[in-house]
Amino acid sequence: MQSVSSPSIKVDNVSITYRTAYEKIPTLRTTLLRLGRREKLVREIEAVKDVSFAVEKGTVLGVVGANGAGKSTLVRTIAGILPPTEGRVEVLGRVSTLLALGVGFNRELSGRENVILGGLAAGLHKEELEEKYDEIVDFAELGEFMDLPMRAYSSGMYGRLAFSVAIHMDPDILLIDEALSVGDAKFRRKSFQRMRDLCAEDRTIVLVSHAFGSIRDLCHQAVWMNKGHMEMWGEANQVVDAYRDFLGVNEDRTDKEDL
Amino acid sequence: MSTTSAEESKAKGAIAAEREALEEGHLLPQANRDDEYGERHVYLPHKVGLPPMGHYLDLVWKRREFALELSRTTMRAKHFDTAFGQLWLLLNPLLLGLVYFLLVDLIRHHPRPLSFFAHLLGGLFLYQVLQTAATEGSNSVVRGGGLILNTAFPRTLLPLASVATSFKRFVPTMIIFFIIHFAAGGGLALEMLWGFPIVVMVTVFSAGVAMFCGAAQVYFRDLSSFLPYLLRIWMYISPILYYWKDVPAHIRHWLLLNPMSSMLASWSQVLNQEKAPDPNLMLIGTAWAIFALIAGALFFISRERDFAVRI
Numbered sequence: 001m002q003s004v005s006s007p008s009i010k011v012d013n014v015s016i017t018y019r020t021a022y023e024k025i026p027t028l029r030t031t032l033l034r035l036g037r038r039e040k041l042v043r044e045i046e047a048v049k050d051v052s053f054a055v056e057k058g059t060v061l062g063v064v065g066a067n068g069a070g071k072s073t074l075v076r077t078i079a080g081i082l083p084p085t086e087g088r089v090e091v092l093g094r095v096s097t098l099l100a101l102g103v104g105f106n107r108e109l110s111g112r113e114n115v116i117l118g119g120l121a122a123g124l125h126k127e128e129l130e131e132k133y134d135e136i137v138d139f140a141e142l143g144e145f146m147d148l149p150m151r152a153y154s155s156g157m158y159g160r161l162a163f164s165v166a167i168h169m170d171p172d173i174l175l176i177d178e179a180l181s182v183g184d185a186k187f188r189r190k191s192f193q194r195m196r197d198l199c200a201e202d203r204t205i206v207l208v209s210h211a212f213g214s215i216r217d218l219c220h221q222a223v224w225m226n227k228g229h230m231e232m233w234g235e236a237n238q239v240v241d242a243y244r245d246f247l248g249v250n251e252d253r254t255d256k257e258d259l
Numbered sequence: 260m261s262t263t264s265a266e267e268s269k270a271k272g273a274i275a276a277e278r279e280a281l282e283e284g285h286l287l288p289q290a291n292r293d294d295e296y297g298e299r300h301v302y303l304p305h306k307v308g309l310p311p312m313g314h315y316l317d318l319v320w321k322r323r324e325f326a327l328e329l330s331r332t333t334m335r336a337k338h339f340d341t342a343f344g345q346l347w348l349l350l351n352p353l354l355l356g357l358v359y360f361l362l363v364d365l366i367r368h369h370p371r372p373l374s375f376f377a378h379l380l381g382g383l384f385l386y387q388v389l390q391t392a393a394t395e396g397s398n399s400v401v402r403g404g405g406l407i408l409n410t411a412f413p414r415t416l417l418p419l420a421s422v423a424t425s426f427k428r429f430v431p432t433m434i435i436f437f438i439i440h441f442a443a444g445g446g447l448a449l450e451m452l453w454g455f456p457i458v459v460m461v462t463v464f465s466a467g468v469a470m471f472c473g474a475a476q477v478y479f480r481d482l483s484s485f486l487p488y489l490l491r492i493w494m495y496i497s498p499i500l501y502y503w504k505d506v507p508a509h510i511r512h513w514l515l516l517n518p519m520s521s522m523l524a525s526w527s528q529v530l531n532q533e534k535a536p537d538p539n540l541m542l543i544g545t546a547w548a549i550f551a552l553i554a555g556a557l558f559f560i561s562r563e564r565d566f567a568v569r570i
């Protein structure tokens with residue numbers, strides 16, 4: 001599995017624990033009331049426990065696992081959004097993320113404004129963004145919608161724009177979290193093709209997905225996460241087989257549902 | 260894949276050593292050391308604590324465009340780029356000033372001259388830099404939730420964008436001030452140039468307050484609902500509705516505990532009395548501004564990695 005080239009993502013013994021409050025919206029009022037009652041409503045969540053793997057350049061790594069297995073947390077740590085509690089993550093190259101929330105920064109702002117702001121926050125310059133802007137819009141097929149506030153977008157349009165932005169950021173590493181189920185069959189095919197192109201250019205992709213078909217189709221390797229532990233790391237088809245056997249589901253049916 | 264405990268502790272030792280090197284600045288996480296890749300990121304454990312500051316400030320500077328664009332977009336979303344939006348930006352503070360002027364005039368029973376109105380407006384407009392920065396800044400992080408969950412960037416840019424907005428809203432109000440100032444018989448003097456460092460002082464101070472409020476709002480979401488009351492009280496204990504020289508001496512040193520007192524007192528001396536500010540007041544104001552900026556930034560930056568799980 002190890003080749004001579006240095007891996008573009010290296011995850012060493014990473015554990016991620018975070019504290020979160022039970023209450024949905026923390027307020028000073030409830031905090032003061034709680035102090036009076038000497039209650040503590042903080043829960044520690046061990047999202048990822050001692051996970052190690054590496055991704056070579058030009059590889060697509062699939063991440064599978066049940067809801068709450070720590071997949072999204074792991075991807076956020078690779079993106080540098082959440083710090084690891086233990087261990088070390090090393091990433092070589094520019095990272096572009098397409099996480100569960102997409103580009104939706106502010107739904108009141110137009111698609112154009114969201115694209116520019118998201119790109120600037122990701123570290124691109126305005127000139128670069130203006131250069132790529134038409135390409136982004138073309139790929140997302142959103143032409144006349146770009147100046148409408150994003151709250152007017154359908155979820156498919158939303159997802160298409162998010163995907164288009166992520167792949168046009170010229171990433172060395174692309175992190176995609178459960179975002180491929182949006183968009184119609186035509187757009188899916190287009191985005192699959194685009195990801196294969198990126199791979200051919202020696203870019204690295206990490207893809208979190210519940211769709212076995214996408215993982216088998218696109219990924220070279222896969223990681224199976226189960227309750228924060230890494231259950232398996234290996235060749236994509238083998239990992240998906242093992243995970244499917246573990247779930248005991250009929251693959252054909254789930255695949256049709258994905259489409 | 261199992262490692263012996265000896266190997267594990269060795270690995271942990273290596274991580275600690277690298278962390279030390281990072282903190283001492285020997286090893287920049289993003290140094291262009293690899294020709295093949297433009298960027299190299301190393302993420303190591305840290306809960307509450309400061310990242311290497313040199314590198315952090317470098318990242319903030321590189322993404323200043325984002326803060327400016329965010330401020331521009333926020334202004335545009337409120338239609339402040341249209342003609343009526345601009346007019347409202349001028350009318351709103353003027354009307355507010357008028358309300359306060361009528362209020363203090365009625366209470367006093369002795370009509371005040373127009374020059375007092377000029378003093379009141381000048382103080383009110385400068386105070387609004389703090390007011391807008393604190394209000395907008397407190398919401399900046401929570402409102403930026405989607406972006407915080409999706410992108411790694413220095414979060415200080417969010418409250419700093421609010422400060423930029425607040426400053427941009429302040430600049431046109433000075434037109435109104437000067438109209439009233441001249442109408443009240445005021446003139447222009449070289450000493451009025453002292454106004455520039457005072458504006459810088461207030462802006463820097465506001466940046467510190469905005470960062471503090473932005474981080475605090477993540478933990479206490481009701482902060483923004485009682486912030487307006489705090490800011491209103493803060494305004495009353497600042498020399499806006501009265502002259503600093505009218506404050507009785509025994510209260511004065513108490514009022515100096517309010518950072519805005521020294522800045523607004525100097526401001527009025529410079530703009531309304533057209534003379535150089537009291538150096539003591541200027542020193543106190545500068546000290547407050549620097550203190551607020553450093554304290555606010557340290558508080559915010561030490562907390563910002565926690566934001567992604569709190570939002």
